[in-house]
Amino acid sequence: MEQLRAARADEARALTALVLRSKAHWGYDARFLAACAPQLALGPHEVTARRVVVAEDGRGAVVGLASLEPEGEGEGERARLGLLFVEPAVIGRGVGRLLYRDVLRRAAARGVRRLLIDADPHAAGFYRAMGAVAASGAPEGLVRFEVAPVPLAGWARAWTGGGRAVHVGNVAEFNAQFADASLDREQSAAHHYASLAAFYSPEPAALVLPRRVPTGWPVLVGRQLGWGEVEVFDALAESGPGLSRAVRARPALAERLTGAGLPLVPWGLTEPFGRLAGRPWQPRELRYESKSASHDLFARILAGGGHPTIRLPEQWRPATRGAAARLLARRAAAGAGSVLKSEHGVGGSGVTVVTPERLRSAGGARALLRRLPRGPLLVEEYVAGPAAGEPGGGLRDLTYDGFVDGAGDVHEVGAAVMDVADGGYRGATVGPGVVPAESERPLLAFGAAVGRELAAAGYRGWFDVDFVTDGAGGLAPTETNLRLTGPAAAFMVAARLDALRGAEHFVRIVDRVELGARLPDGQLEELCGELARACSRLGAVFVPAVPTAAFEPAPWLGVLVAALSRQGLDAAEALVRAEALAVGRPFADGR
Template structure:
């Protein structure tokens, strides 16, 4: 394994030779290289002052060199050169991330990179943001120290003209450190196990969807040590995710459940595995709390903690908070629990006669399952409310006022607050997200700077924190969210709480990791379902994902396959994450991924034609 260490003064001459070989790799002529030589030389007395580090292979061979130069809060990536034979093997990525880590430790908040044009694609893929010439100031740090470049005096149009980038080094977010202590954690993908606690008929009894969503266990914290999964996942998937998110040494225990939802029980049935997972001193993070998980971890089981997973209980909680005042930007839709289907039909009929739409909900349900919006026209077309209700899941129904949204179809409609209650009962705010909800069904979410309209963010965060305090006082400990819809006047209407991890939670985790790995300010979007144009063998799925990762990297974005197992369904699909530093690049990356995924079917259409 390649490791990074501080350079030694005695290595200065050898490191200068590496730098010059790396520069020559790009085909510059002897005259240009001679002009670079003085500025690229590393002197023994500079090694410590320039904070020079090297990448070393297991045989102690030096594969690359980098430096962090200048003083906080502004510094320069002075050198980053890789031995030509090692280019493309991840050495540059390792050195770059190490420099960013050290920059955070030094208090650097702005890192400038003047890059050789041949290295520009690398820095863009690593998350550095290009700086237009008009926006540049003087290069900080010692003159002539350029990352992969040549003389600092090189002018546009000359060979090796430099390309400027900047990055904002950032520590791991405070909330992420509080979530798992800032260290590694064991992730337990018990999605199905969580769902079956609620015995709601709107949920898939086979829990096939839940087993797909268990793949999100890879992202239950910013830094996993082990993934525990019910179904087998492709080995290539975990390798790619690890490269994209800078993970090493992640153990994968998959294929533990052949049928049914019992993942924690399956672990307990393997005493050696249970001892390994629980005895490492690392926190175990589940999708949500269950009795089997409590038995596995020795955590006290308090089923009452989860009572606000009920949509009726959550509505009551919202009522109590709003009764105290202090949340003028929040409006609560009326809700009635129908004792019988006859009662639900009467309520639905009365609202339809008044021309009003209605939300009909099951007591529980995930991702929008069990929630149906019924218009007055639909009631008439079906021949009455009873006919509509016959199509809905059995069990208790909640009849709720439908909140009309903004007239602007492009305005934000569905928002969510994410936070968690730590073991001591303290509430930690994670943030707000914009959700993609279509016909009542959750499709994905976007988190990061500017994702939520500024007008909505303040009341959303204040109300979400109030819900967190109430949950904490009721005894709940763990992740939670509060979902909202925006009404026609721009006010927020809370609709439910979820006492578990969710898709937006996964996006927040990845954003925290990427900010620490690539610089602050990432927007992250999770898309639950990206349709594939054809069902592919596992090796081709790995190849497709690697191609999408490269293509996104070329535009400065990050692609991470989040749910790979859907690719093997009869109607194949992928769950994906994309990230970027700007909304435009984020949208471009999503479009690139969707078109690339859809196009795989054309490969099979073209093959017979080529054979003719």
């Protein structure tokens, strides 16, 4: 692994020679290189003035350099990446990426808001892939790019204290404590989604996973997100919900994970995780994970006033399923839609939208209920959304994400747009302006109010508040989740990419991308590498988020895509979906 350090004045001649060797790599003749030499040469006094940093290989040999230079007189909000050259023998091995990211980090630390890059045409593809945006005004023979350096978001620094963390993928363990009948007994989906542990903070030190993951998967994800070395401890609980117990049953592993002094970040709080992390367990912290309890919480907040554009859907709690059937029938007869909810369903499990038409086609309310899992049900008013073509017609399901830190302070993360079909979550998009200001302002205010109530109740950790929009542009809160979620992973990746590539990234997490064929590890890694390269050519980023379902009977892949525009994001998602389906084509064609 290459290491970076400040260049020394006595290296100026050797560094100039490296620059010229790197320039010659592109096939320029001796005459052209001689003409360029005065502009590319480094004098001893310039090494410090131009803030040159070098990359050394494992033997101490210098294999690349980059400079961060003032633009104009003195320090300011503008700067220039003056030099970025890599020894020809190691081009393509990530040295340029390492140097480029270091320049952005240093620029952000100095308050630079606009970094200019005048690139050799042969390097244009590299800068585009790294997130730089084409700009006008380049000198003759060069290509100009700009980038907006930013430090890691304040909320992301506060989440894990600004450092790396141990991520514990205890999704099944979290779900199991609620004994919800809408969740399958084997928790197979939860074991797949445990792979989202890779994104529980912007940079993990270790991943603790119940199911075995492909060995190349964390390497590819780490390359895309600029991680250092990440330890992976997988296959610890291939079936059943006992991940934290499985770690504690391995004392050496437990000591390794807890003894390094790094924060342990779970999907959600549980009693076994509390024992592993040495964190006192208080079951009451999670009481607002209950959909009826969260509804009561929303009602108390709204009773205090201050949220005029927030309306609370009515909710009923039938004592029996027969009573639920009668209530559904009465509402359908009046032309009203309803939403059936289990008390603790996750990701849309246990949620059924019941329209009068659906009730008739099912053969009545009792017939419909017989098809649903056993257990208590809540009946909630269905809030009709804006019609297509109306203002806000494309925004139906929104979410607020935030967290309560150890001191009880609430940190706002942001608002996201969710992709939800028939009550089931399918993905989310985060980024600048994805939620219009007229919806974002009341959403953030209400989410923060919920956070304060959670903090007062003793909860510490990540939470979200989900909303639907109504036909009048209002917001209706539907539930809280006291755990990490898919949108949380998207926010983490957006914060990391902003720091690595410049502001402001749009990130979309897609729950399931259908694969055209079942893929063993080697073929899956090959596909993911191809998708990463194809998205890079678009200036976008592809990150495989859930790799473990690629060999299921109906194979699929969870993914994250990122870009600097909504158009780029849509193009990257379309490319990924098409290529993922195409892997089955040779079999379908009989080749």
